[in-house]
Amino acid sequence: TVNGREKIPCEVCIFAPGHSARDTFEMLSGKELIMQPKAFAFGVRIEHPQSMIDMSQYGRLSGEELGPAAYKLTGKASDGRGVYSFCMCPGGYVVNASSEEGRLAVNGMSYSGRDSANANSALIVTVSPEDYVGYAPQGTKESLTGIEFQRNLERAAFEKGRGRIPQQLYGDFMTGTVSSSYGEFASCTKGETSFADLNEILPEFACRDIGEGIRSFGRKIRGFDRADAILSGVESRSSSPVRIVRDENCVSSIDGFYPCGEGAGYAGGIVSAAMDGLRCAEAIIKRYRKLD
Ligand SMILES: Cc1cc2nc3c(=O)[nH]c(=O)nc-3n(C[C@H](O)[C@H](O)[C@H](O)COP(=O)(O)OP(=O)(O)OC[C@H]3O[C@@H](n4cnc5c(N)ncnc54)[C@H](O)[C@@H]3O)c2cc1C
Known part of the structure; x- marks a missing residue:
């Protein structure tokens, strides 16, 4: 559900809210998503x-x-x-x-x-x-x-x-x-x-x-x-104080949910956030089709 309003059914979802989406982190902390405090x-x-x-x-x-x-x-x-x-x-x-x-x-x-x-x-x-x-x-x-x-x-x-x-x-x-x-x-x-x-x-x-x-x-x-x-x-916002845990296929504790970028704790800055976007996109492609 997007912002409590619109429901979009999906098999996979990339979640890349940036490191200042504190309301969203608070909302997610009550769900079965594994999140950790980080340095x-x-x-x-x-x-x-x-x-x-x-x-x-x-x-x-x-x-x-x-x-x-x-x-x-x-x-x-x-x-x-x-x-x-x-x-x-x-x-x-x-x-x-x-x-x-x-x-x-x-x-x-x-x-x-x-x-x-x-x-x-x-x-x-x-x-x-x-x-x-x-x-x-x-x-x-x-x-x-x-x-x-x-x-x-x-x-x-x-x-x-x-x-x-x-x-x-x-x-x-x-x-x-x-x-x-x-x-x-x-x-x-x-x-x-x-x-x-x-x-x-x-x-x-x-x-x-x-x-x-x-x-x-x-x-x-x-x-x-x-x-x-x-x-x-x-x-105070040099990088995210939270990490949403994901496995080697970039999937979180909820199948199909891909935490990504700086807010999820996998990047710091524009280029590393973009690279992490690519990493998640490739992981999703692999989910459906084996890459060479
Ligand atoms: C003033 C400033 C200068 C910076 N200068 C540099 C620099 O020179 N070099 C550098 O490498 N980095 C710089 N950064 C950091 C850089 O902007 C971030 O590291 C990068 O943008 C992180 O990318 P991201 O995609 O993970 O998150 P973001 O770019 O933060 O994108 C997250 C997006 O999610 C949206 N969002 C969040 N919650 C919701 C919601 N509930 N519903 C819908 N949308 C939502 C946000 O509006 C935002 O558009 C700077 C940051 C700032 C603030």
């Missing part, structure tokens, strides 16, 4: 002048022939947790990508020209079900504890930012001070912003790991740890 990553988005990234990566400004420089950074915090950049957007914007009332989440994007003044990237730490299960209200179904963890973060971000994207300069983040103005460059955002202390939004371990990560990435990209780098909260 994901969360944190903040960080902005720098694109010219600074270009200088560090190219040793010169990009010019037309090179295009704005990208980066990919990975590290390990002192507690062993992975901390890394994700979805880096050269010449991009930080986007208010909230999907629920009273909650706020950010993401990033670039227009095809990649021509804003800033580079931005998610700066995130890994979190496992053991880490977040304690944050869910009592009585939450185990499979939905990651969603409740995300919701807590997004609610705090909405409240501390008073409905706007909460931001803080990196130097102030490290001292727990609410910033009063931008430094040498301003933020490029789609959505309104306000200054807040991100330490009051993210769990302590995440703040410590993100701080350590930025400091160490400053040794890889000159200026990455500059005090006026702009942090925006909260980056």
